[in-house]
Amino acid sequence: MRRGYRNHTLWVAYLLHRLSGVALALFLPVHFWVLSYALNQPEHLDGFLRWSEMGIVKFAEFGLVFLLAAHLFGGLRLMALEWLPWTSGQKTAAAGAVAASTLIAGVFLMRAI
């Protein structure tokens, strides 16, 4: 439950980073499993690639790319926070990470459809 003390930008950024990390941890084994088809069962991979042409799957991939980008930029933000001299624009950095992630995922979706 979102409690009152959590209603601020950096807590939401923390939640996004944690959820995207969990989602990617679940996604990556499936991703490598599908890639293994290229070596072992190419006909299965072709079937999967045809399935991935569906609009709903492409939209789901948009979500995946967003989560990957959000985790990447969120991680860079945290490394900057912890390793570089402190700056006051931490909320701006978090918002910038989300904006960059949205841009990258949006470009991916535009190219996919």
Next chain:
Amino acid sequence: MANETHMSVSVWRGDAVGSFQPFEVKVEDNQTVLDVVAWIQQYADPTLSYRYACRVGMCGSCAMMVNGTPRWTCRTHVKKVLVDGHMQIAPLRNLPVIKDLATDMDPFFDKWVAAEGVHHPTLTRNDPIEALDPAAEARVESAAGIECINCSVCYAACDTVANNPDFLGPAALQRAWSVYNDSKNADKQAVLDAVSGVGGCHNCHSQGSCAVHCPNALNPMNAIAGLKRETARNFFKRRS
């Protein structure tokens, strides 16, 4: 029922186990949350337990959860927190409840000591007083945290404390950072050793609730980031 002249206030009664008790309190033009608690104790139920001392935001005694958010109640105006004529008041989160709104602050202060937030003198009382340069970089870092009033609002707002009872917490670590940067502190290594172990600064997830809710607008997250940098630098320095 809440209306323009009265508000409904739910107050925690009990210790770890208990329930919220409703009270009707008259709305005044100028009224803090602490005023409301004091009114209830004086006029509605004298068995209500709570803690306060200075009433002017200096002593750090009266912090409570107001509508789920930790606040210094003596400096929180009722009109700022009233929602549809209602307000909920509970004891501070992450601390054992003694009774009603009074929490046991021992774990909070024990962690100040555990974080080595104590003075390690460089001189004796027989030496002349050492001059400080207020503009020195380390002094500016040190000075940023010394207005802490030990109210435990940051400690109550911290989810890392909630999930890891060993975590020293924002206030203790900020104190350690102030002591670390003090040019009159003779034992920096003791501070770094204290804050880099189990429950130390590296447990912080940088959620930033401490900085958002600190009533004195201090930034423990900044201090903890500084400790993370210095403990890491110290780790590599000692290995080389």
